[in-house]
Amino acid sequence: MNLRIALLILGAAGVVVGSVWAAGVDPLEAWSRLYHGSLGTGSAISGTLRETTPLLIAGIAVFLALKAGLFNIGVEGQLLMGAVASAWVALNISGPIGIVLAIVAGVVAGGLWALPAGLIKAYRGGHEVITTIMLNNVAAFLTTALVAGPLKDPAQESTTTARIAESVRIPNLVESSVALGNMNSVLRVNAALLLGLIALAALAFWLKRTVSGFELCLVGANPRAAELAGVRSSKTIVQAMAVSGMVGGFAGALQVLAYEGRFFAGISSGYGFDALGVALLSGASPWGMIPSSLLFGILAKGSTSIQILGVPKGLTYVILGLLILVFAAVRYRRAAEEV
Numbered sequence: 001m002n003l004r005i006a007l008l009i010l011g012a013a014g015v016v017v018g019s020v021w022a023a024g025v026d027p028l029e030a031w032s033r034l035y036h037g038s039l040g041t042g043s044a045i046s047g048t049l050r051e052t053t054p055l056l057i058a059g060i061a062v063f064l065a066l067k068a069g070l071f072n073i074g075v076e077g078q079l080l081m082g083a084v085a086s087a088w089v090a091l092n093i094s095g096p097i098g099i100v101l102a103i104v105a106g107v108v109a110g111g112l113w114a115l116p117a118g119l120i121k122a123y124r125g126g127h128e129v130i131t132t133i134m135l136n137n138v139a140a141f142l143t144t145a146l147v148a149g150p151l152k153d154p155a156q157e158s159t160t161t162a163r164i165a166e167s168v169r170i171p172n173l174v175e176s177s178v179a180l181g182n183m184n185s186v187l188r189v190n191a192a193l194l195l196g197l198i199a200l201a202a203l204a205f206w207l208k209r210t211v212s213g214f215e216l217c218l219v220g221a222n223p224r225a226a227e228l229a230g231v232r233s234s235k236t237i238v239q240a241m242a243v244s245g246m247v248g249g250f251a252g253a254l255q256v257l258a259y260e261g262r263f264f265a266g267i268s269s270g271y272g273f274d275a276l277g278v279a280l281l282s283g284a285s286p287w288g289m290i291p292s293s294l295l296f297g298i299l300a301k302g303s304t305s306i307q308i309l310g311v312p313k314g315l316t317y318v319i320l321g322l323l324i325l326v327f328a329a330v331r332y333r334r335a336a337e338e339v
Contacts, residue, residue, distance in 0.1 A: 008329055012322040019318060025309045037305025038298040042178040042187035049193055050259055052297030054079070054251045054271040056196045059278030059289045060203055061247035065128075066279055067207060068240035069220035074117060074132025075248040076272025077139030081113040082106035082249025084143045086256045087263035088151060090164040098168040103253045110249015111242045113139060118241025122234035128241065136272070144265045151263070160264035170195075170258040192258035197290075199247065204286045216240055248272065269300070277320055281327055296320065 020027045038048045058075050065072035086106035093101055117135060120126035144159065153162040174189035207213040218226045219236045226233050251271065256263055278296055282288030299316040307313055 005326075005329055009326055012326055015322060016315070016319055019315055020311060023309075023311045023315075025306075025311050030306050030309060030311055033305040033309060034299075034302035038302035042185035044185075044301065046186070046188040048294075048297045048301040049189055050297075051300040052293050053190070053193045053196050053258070054255050054268070055274055055278050055296045055300075056193075056289060056293035057199060057251035057254065058248060058271050058275030059282065059293050060196075060199055060286070061244045061251065062275045062279035063282065063286055063289060064203060064216075064247060065240055065244040067220050068216045068237060069223065070118075070121065070237065070241060070244070071129050071276075072114065072117075072132055072241065072244045072248075073129050073276065074114060074135045074139075074245070074272070075251075075275050076268060076270065077132070077136035078110040078113050078245040078248030079252035079255070079268055079272045080139045080143045082110035082252030083256045083267055084146055084151070084252075084263050085109035085249070086253035087161050087164065090168040090257060091151075091162060094165050094167045096167075098165075099170065099257060102168060102257055103250065106249045106253025106256075107246045108249070110252065111246035114241050114245020114248065115238070118238040121241065122237040143263070147263055147265055153262075158264065161262045163262050164256070168257065169261060170254065190258045192254040195254060199250065200286055200289060207286065212239075274300075274320075277324055280324055283327070283331065295323075 017027050020030050036044065038044055058079060061075045061078070062072055083106065085108070086102040089105040090098055090102040092098075113135060114132070117128050117131040120131050121128045147161060148159040151161050153160055155162070170191050172188050173191050173194060174187060176187055177184055178187045207217060215226065215231045215236055216239075218229065218231060219233050219240075223233045226236070252268075255267060255271075260267055274296055278289055278292045281292035281295070299319060303313045303316040306315075
């Protein structure tokens with residue numbers, strides 16, 4: 001290992017340990033609480049997988065856009081639009097057909113919300129980071145207005161829709177009692193996680209085995225070379241942004257149908273923003289998003305346990321930022337050695 005990389009890793013570890021000590025907490029105790037709160041019991045694992053699922057799917061949305069050379073910072077807004085559209089359909093159509101139509105509604109809403117950013121990028125040269133961030137704010141205000149107005153449950157004082165029927169909920173694949181250590185608890189694994197893994201496999205196949213996937217990667221690597229090879233970069237950019245938004249809407253739909261059972265203001269804890277870290281940490285392979293999203297899920301679930309000790313929740317973002325920094329340095333070093 002390169003000396004500079006080793007020093008960077010040691011420095012990152014020192015920052016984390018020092019931050020925990022500065023909060024007046026024993027680092028070993030904090031680690032124990034983090035592990036127990038995220039992986040120590042069946043219910044803790046269930047919570048970790050619940051956090052991992054939207055992070056994985058939203059990460060797919062960001063990863064796909066990155067392959068096309070686009071920074072889709074708007075997955076948060078696309079997730080919200082997909083969630084509210086899915087909830088509206090689920091409240092009006094019951095049964096298995098309601099599940100299918102609610103997912104379709106979420107996917108379409110997310111794609112349509114991302115489409116303007118793709119069109120502006122492709123045909124007017126506007127940077128997608130600016131347009132998607134602006135669309136995030138519009139989506140947040142719009143969905144809040146909808147759930148506070150026409151979609152609000154009149155029986156509730158808070159800004160929330162009514163509960164959707166159980167017949168429109170995505171079921172658990174696993175729900176059983178498990179014993180970890182000296183504790184018994186229930187482990188629940190929702191089918192939404194399986195759908196996310198299927199989406200990941202579909203993305204990997206598309207990028208590696210299809211002409212359109214190759215064209216998308218070519219545009220992302222070198223738009224000029226893509227144009228010379230006969231690939232319409234503008235069309236590919238629009239399609240990539242729209243499909244990325246569709247995946248973001250898919251994440252929102254599953255959040256409603258699998259976990260929340262309703263739409264409410266604040267349904268997302270920032271999954272769309274964290275998804276950028278998931279995609280960056282995964283590296284060049286889409287399969288890398290499985291461990292990266294799981295890591296984000298562990299920190300998201302376990303952070304609530306260490307907060308009891310007095311460790312600020314913001315420390316988890318410091319840890320994630322340092323991990324991305326170290327990973328980027330390692331990748332840069334390897335690329336430099338290959339050259």
